[in-house]
Amino acid sequence: MKRMILGACLVLSTAIATTPTGAQTSSVATLDPALVEQAAKLRAKGLSDQQGYKLIEGLTTEIGPRLAGSDREAAARQWALKTLKDLGFETARIEPFTMDGWARGVETARIVGEAVQPLHITALGGSVATPEDGITAQVVRFTDLYELEAAPKGSLDGKIAFVDLKLYRSQDGSGYGNTNYIRGNSPSVAAQKGAVGVLIRSVGTDSHRFPHTGGTRYKDGIAKIPAAALSNPDADQLARLLERGTAQVHMTLTPKALGPVQSGNVIAEIKGTEQPEKIIVIGGHLDSWDLGTGAVDDGAGVGITTAALKLIKDSGFAPKRTIRLVLWGAEEVGLLGARAYAEAHKDELADHVIAAESDFGAGRVWDFRTRVGEEDLPFTNAIHRQLRPLGIGRGANDAGGGPDVIPLRMAGVPVAALYQDGTDYFDLHHTANDTFDKIDLADIQQNIAAYAVFAWLAANLDVEFRPQADAPEQAGTQN
Amino acid sequence: MKRMILGACLVLSTAIATTPTGAQTSSVATLDPALVEQAAKLRAKGLSDQQGYKLIEGLTTEIGPRLAGSDREAAARQWALKTLKDLGFETARIEPFTMDGWARGVETARIVGEAVQPLHITALGGSVATPEDGITAQVVRFTDLYELEAAPKGSLDGKIAFVDLKLYRSQDGSGYGNTNYIRGNSPSVAAQKGAVGVLIRSVGTDSHRFPHTGGTRYKDGIAKIPAAALSNPDADQLARLLERGTAQVHMTLTPKALGPVQSGNVIAEIKGTEQPEKIIVIGGHLDSWDLGTGAVDDGAGVGITTAALKLIKDSGFAPKRTIRLVLWGAEEVGLLGARAYAEAHKDELADHVIAAESDFGAGRVWDFRTRVGEEDLPFTNAIHRQLRPLGIGRGANDAGGGPDVIPLRMAGVPVAALYQDGTDYFDLHHTANDTFDKIDLADIQQNIAAYAVFAWLAANLDVEFRPQADAPEQAGTQN
Ligand SMILES: [Zn+2]
Ligand SMILES: [Zn+2]
Ligand SMILES: [Zn+2]
Ligand SMILES: [Zn+2]
Structure with a gap:
């Protein structure tokens, strides 16, 4: 269960990258050329994707505000389930949980x-x-x-x-x-x-x-x-x-406290062909505050990660490990869906390879951060190489990973964060003004390309990303 | 009463301006050097004025929304009256009128x-x-x-x-x-x-x-x-x-129709030393819609023109003709204050030399337009020469002059318009978001400088600005 030995990698060999002047920099693992080619195709498809933008339009237009535990969050779950099935994810499912409701x-x-x-x-x-x-x-x-x-x-x-x-x-x-x-x-x-x-x-x-x-x-x-x-x-x-x-x-x-109400997570996946029990998690949260229509928080994350999964599915490439999309419920009121997910899946958390949530708006990804074992940095650096053409930098190995992966991180799951440009995020965040018109197609496409490349590569490397000893927990969440 | 003959001007001589390449352009009257010097001093003082900004802050903070005919518009009149008296305009006064009220x-x-x-x-x-x-x-x-x-x-x-x-x-x-x-x-x-x-x-x-x-x-x-x-x-x-x-x-x-309610205009002036019966009008409207605090519409106009009048007063220069500040009431609901003013002052409208309202937000003045007799364009061009150092262009002779001067214009009064940059004006206009934080000090100062220079020069030229025959009326108002 602990990380595999580098020498055992099937498709990788490590190499020391050099700058043009020959100075030594961070280690970057060399990827199988086939993976590099697949990543390039996913990037290109992501940059012309129309699905993600349309999903955000649909969720905000047809559902709109979807407060945790409300009828409208329930409608959003049904919307997501139907949408995922229509996209061909036949095993898409809702995992319900109970929470204490509140209404404005x-x-x-x-x-x-x-x-x-x-x-x-x-x-x-x-x-x-x-x-x-x-x-x-x-x-x-x-x-x-x-x-x-x-x-x-x-x-x-x-x-x-x-x-x-x-x-x-x-x-x-x-x-x-x-x-x-x-x-x-x-x-x-x-x-x-x-x-x-x-x-x-x-x-x-x-x-x-x-x-x-x-x-x-x-x-x-x-x-x-x-x-x-x-x-x-x-x-x-x-x-x-x-x-x-x-x-x-x-x-x-x-406002009123409502007592116990229903919420739930919505899950879809592409099963791995070689190690289906090993799971890469991407996703966003389905609930929103009730004032706006939750376009940037977090319709964008839902659209981006759902479209990335669909892109991989439609590419015809089959991942070795499972790529799972989780659309968490009730994030805004205390990561309730994230906690419910971690509890419901506690027996498979050891097989959760790496997790990343998109929940910082709809801006372009500008930085790739991770929180993985030091020994596996060459592999995350290799993933970064395939994100770099999207204008993404390589940040530190101290990522939070998004609010809904916190319970996973606490349980030892490695995380990655595709940092979006949030310069304007807090202009809209949690206000009535968080509406669909704030979404930019090209920015969403760049995000989809980044998530597709990340998830695809993470699912096909024979690396577990887990540190030898767990790093001390750090704060930092933007829900 | 019709326009004076150019040759009779006391402080002016006409001249033909030439461009650097020698091509003939519009005529520009030559101003008395003393007037040019005074204009320069007013410009400089305007650009460091603190009064106008403070007035906008006061009106929006202490009164806030002031719907035409409401108690809050009445409070704004009292605020304006007290403010003007405190600024040394002892003859400041309210001219009340009755209107039909409406409440949201x-x-x-x-x-x-x-x-x-x-x-x-x-x-x-x-x-x-x-x-x-x-x-x-x-x-x-x-x-x-x-x-x-x-x-x-x-x-x-x-x-x-x-x-x-x-x-x-x-x-x-x-x-x-x-x-x-x-x-x-x-x-x-x-x-x-x-x-x-x-x-x-x-x-x-x-x-x-x-x-x-x-x-x-x-x-x-x-x-x-x-x-x-x-x-x-x-x-x-x-x-x-x-x-x-x-x-x-x-x-x-x-909403409700309220029947007859009170509104009013607030007036202050600097009496002319040579021709006190001749009047230059500047001003803004005191009422606002009820959703915001009326900072850009039209707290800005109130602050700018009041500060310009105060600047002239404090300069120690005495204008030959009267400069009158009018803070119109009930503009938003049909120019009711403007109509009431024109009616109340109908006997002196023939002595209204020129009028200009500031009612297009709080952006910098970028263009100087007029609607005067063709024969007097050299004089408005001469005024423009003194506005040009403020970064103001010379626009056409087809100005509207601002909504509240429409009834004056219809009665034959020449008008000028110091066009503000309204690129962002309709982002805020008539919304809850029209609040004081949208006001920029430097932009207000430039406006004050422009109004002070305009009013000062208009009050000291021996020109009536009236066309020989009234030009056909044109549409165009931004209230
Ligand atoms: Zn969020
Ligand atoms: Zn949030
Ligand atoms: Zn208005
Ligand atoms: Zn106005």
């Missing part, structure tokens, strides 16, 4: 007093409700969660805490971790100080009037208080008023 | 059936309501108003007409006329064909999920049917569904 209600806010005007807010996922006629309270602004943590106990009695840290723009979304953390943790911290509600600046890089939703959570034993995000312009407005003096806000949120 | 209500829509999902809509200004529980109807799409006009009578019985023409992007907003026309005229045309409601694609160039409001109207003797705009992504969605077959929409609009 009314969400309104306004500044009270002389500067009365509406504020655009949205409840954070999982938030409790205010009383039906809302709460009116003074607002106290904190420029970061650390400031809120430092506030004396009781200092926010009867008040609303406003945590106002803006997400900075980056290609790899590196600012998301911090602000995501604030979204998740502010309610319980604020409640400990006596606050009756929380407003956060949206975790978003845009200056549109769309508030960004996203999950929050409550710590056990601490009062649960309603929590919402302000759009960036509304956070600016509140900050400007607070610079002039005090500000009061009236806020009404009426 | 609930506005929701969704696709009915298998592809059920919400649509983002907003009632057009002046729209009647649906029944309180809405209407459900099949949607029929028309790619232009002409198509709708060509539909047989009765062909839309019980249906919703969807007029789907997209506004194209342009620097001078030249596409707005057509689409604005569709917004205003679709309801009565659709009603004549039997429709029970109208949806139009937003008059907007963005691909955001914000629907754009704006006034519509009903023809006498034709049934009034509810009318709303879809955001561009929602119009795309509906069009995609209609390509697949039929689509039903459930739509609820509950």
Whole structure:
């Protein structure tokens, strides 16, 4: 079960790559010429693919918003199942699981007093409700969660805490971790100080009037208080008023906890011809937040990885190992589908060779990162060689792999990440503005080409990618 | 009262400008060197002005949305009056008038059936309501108003007409006329064909999920049917569904006609030292639509022209003729403040020398256009020479002058237009997204410099600008 010895590889020999000037660089395994040729064909087909774009169009147009556990997520599963069967994946199936549902209600806010005007807010996922006629309270602004943590106990009695840290723009979304953390943790911290509600600046890089939703959570034993995000312009407005003096806000949120509801993962695969029990996983998540139609998050990932699987199927090439597509359910509310998948497949996780999720929007892939055993880097470098013509760089061996592969990674499964350009991702992420018109055909095609090449090569190398000893777990997820 | 004879000009002599190659171009009057020096000082001060930006910040932060005839428009008048008095314009005053009020209500829509999902809509200004529980109807799409006009009578019985023409992007907003026309005229045309409601694609160039409001109207003797705009992504969605077959929409609009309410114009001025009865008018409109905070439409115009007046006042220069600032009320709902101003001042309209409104957003001025008598073009060309260092070109002599100067222009008053770069204007126009963060300080400063130079020179030339015979009226307004 541990990694195979390099010398035993059937189609590979290792070689030391040299730069034009002759300096030694990272090792790159030499691929069988047939694999190289197949990769080139998949690249070319991917770059003219029409299927992936059409899938995203279909999911967003015919289903639209598909909140975890809702009827619309169920409709999305049926849509996916039918679509996969129509594409020729006869064994496509749904793996259901149960979860606790939540539904958005009314969400309104306004500044009270002389500067009365509406504020655009949205409840954070999982938030409790205010009383039906809302709460009116003074607002106290904190420029970061650390400031809120430092506030004396009781200092926010009867008040609303406003945590106002803006997400900075980056290609790899590196600012998301911090602000995501604030979204998740502010309610319980604020409640400990006596606050009756929380407003956060949206975790978003845009200056549109769309508030960004996203999950929050409550710590056990601490009062649960309603929590919402302000759009960036509304956070600016509140900050400007607070610079002039005090500000009061009236806020009404009426979300509901629904108790147990159904969700599920949708799975399809191309069975391996030589080692069908060995599995390469690619996929995206089928659920979306309810405000937009989930085009970039994560209709794109669904379309890209489904189209990549179909491309390989239609190429007539038969992979040695199984390539499995997983369309996870209920990602947005805590990786519930990912956990259910890991639990349901726990007996075959040791045979999961490598996993990669597409869940960072619809931009071009610009960087290929992995998290594999050091000894197998020459093979991932060889895969990268076949991605390089798509304009993809070779990043570090510290990949997260996408949120839904976290439970797999925790169980020791190697992962890869085809990093998409996320410069604009957080302009749209978790807003009503995440709609199909934001999808660019050429960018989707480049993604499909990259996933097809990656999955094809990973399925045909006789490499297990597992490190000799598991590397320490690192944080980092962009759901 | 008719234009003065060139030879009688006190500070001007005419000259023929030549290009470097010696070819003759338009005539440019030579300005008194003192005026040129004063213009240079105003330009420099304008480019470092802090007042205008602060005024826009104040109006949007402290008042926010200020729908014509509402309490908030009244608050904006009080804000403007106090602000002008604080700036030293002791004779600042409100000129009230009465109008018919309208208030927005609930506005929701969704696709009915298998592809059920919400649509983002907003009632057009002046729209009647649906029944309180809405209407459900099949949607029929028309790619232009002409198509709708060509539909047989009765062909839309019980249906919703969807007029789907997209506004194209342009620097001078030249596409707005057509689409604005569709917004205003679709309801009565659709009603004549039997429709029970109208949806139009937003008059907007963005691909955001914000629907754009704006006034519509009903023809006498034709049934009034509810009318709303879809955001561009929602119009795309509906069009995609209609390509697949039929689509039903459930739509609820509950706006209300309010009967007679108060509005008003706010006026301030610097009295002329030699011919105080002669008036140069600059200004913007104080009202805004209710969805955003009216930063670019028309907080910018208010801030720019108020700051320009203040700049001239603080310069210590005394104009020969009066420079009057008019902050019109109720522009958005039919130029009501502009009509009220023209009526209230009808006895002095013959002494209105030239008028210019800033109402095309917050972008830089790139073109100077006029509508003056041919004989006075050398003088407007001389003014342009002093605008040219601000990066402003000299456009044609066919200016509209801004919506609120239309009634003045109709009464024979010459107009000028400092055309702002409107490339992005219709991304924000009449949406919730029209907020202060969209304002750029440097762009506002350039506008202030341009208005100060224009108003100063116009007030100190002994030219009346009136054509010998009135030119035929042309269309063209961007409110
Ligand atoms: Zn996601
Ligand atoms: Zn997400
Ligand atoms: Zn307007
Ligand atoms: Zn306007």
